[in-house]
Amino acid sequence: MELNKNIMDYDTVSLDDANSAVVIIDQTKLPARTEIISLKTAQEIWDAIYLLRVRGAPAIGVAAAYGIYVLAKGIAETDYESFYAEFRKQKDYLNSSRPTAVNLSWALNRMEQVVLKNKDRSVAEIKQLLKAESVEIQEEDIRVCRAIGEYGLTLLKPGDGILTHCNAGKLATSKYGTATAPIYLGQERGYHFHVFADETRPLLQGARLTAYELQSSGVDVTLICDNMSAAVMRNNWVDAIFVGCDRVAANGDVANKIGTSVVAAVAKLYHVPLYVAAPTSTIDPDTPTGNEIRIEQRKPEEVTEMWYGERMAPDGVKVFNPAFDVTDHELIAGIVTEYGIAREPYTESLREIMSRKRTRPA
Secondary structure, eight states: OEEOSOGGGSOSEEEEGGGTEEEEEOTTSTTTOEEEEEEOSHHHHHHHHHTTSSOSHHHHHHHHHHHHHHHHHTSOOOOHHHHHHHHHHHHHHHHTSOSSOHHHHHHHHHHHHHHHTTTTSOHHHHHHHHHHHHHHHHHHHHHHHHHHHHHHHTTOOTTOEEEEOSOOSGGGSSSSOSTTHHHHHHHHTTOOOEEEEEOOTTTTHIIIIIHHHHHHTTOEEEEEOGGGHHHHHHTTOOSEEEEOOSEEETTSOEEEETTHHHHHHHHHHTTOOEEEEOOGGGEETTOOSGGGSOOOBOOTHHHHTTTSSSOOSOTTOOOOOBSEEEEOGGGOSEEEETTEEEOSSHHHHHHHHHHHHHHSOO
């Protein structure tokens, strides 16, 4: 189904319970056309996550939660053990779609806990509890992004120039985005920010998605190539940098879209603070440092030919195409969460943030 409303009028991910489907915007088709697709099978959901039809850590988590509910809904209502065995099989399959974003496993594990904690209930009741949990995961995502926006806005002043990398906007979440949440709240309040959006290789998500959604929202946005970030910082056009992330290690190292570490290193040189917008669902206390984060490798064709009318690189040339890189915590001015802003030393401040989460759920 192809539609022509403003991109901001659509839900990034939603549940069509009547038709047992996860409904998403196919982000691989943006900005040329807006295509809404329904995912009903395990293969369709897996493919949508792997092929980046739905992407962005929070949105992946929401899609996974709705996805495992839809699949659980289709499991025959026999005994608990048979139901759980099939649920676990489907959960493990969806979890294999992408390795770097911790929200995928976080959401699936959270849904699994619903099944494990309700062994004494009927399978029909468990299915309804799974639906309620999946809906809560999405509603929580909206609350979290709004809170990140409020905390992030305290780091900015009206008229600031902001640089962002990749897409951590509404299209990566249920609403507001993470890195863009302060921008959207500032837009509502008349801050008149000017935003520079890196195009972000290899998938051009800054050009195709961030620039598109910011422009659609009336934000003053300028698209730049990745290798232009130093030029705009040297010209004193950037007061702060906001990026998202897919995983935060216990020491404050973060994995984000490839090129983030370059932006961070340049920002350090020009004394521009770089802030990472990170829902606590992306914080992984079991990963000590960024060295332990598994980095997804993408197909060479995404660099050599995907965006061109004809191949732009010589046949047979070797291609290194990681989807993410790790930014060292020393380069990060602060990690903005829904429970406040963590700063160095991150091993302590992130522990405190997670403590707040346990005592005061979002």
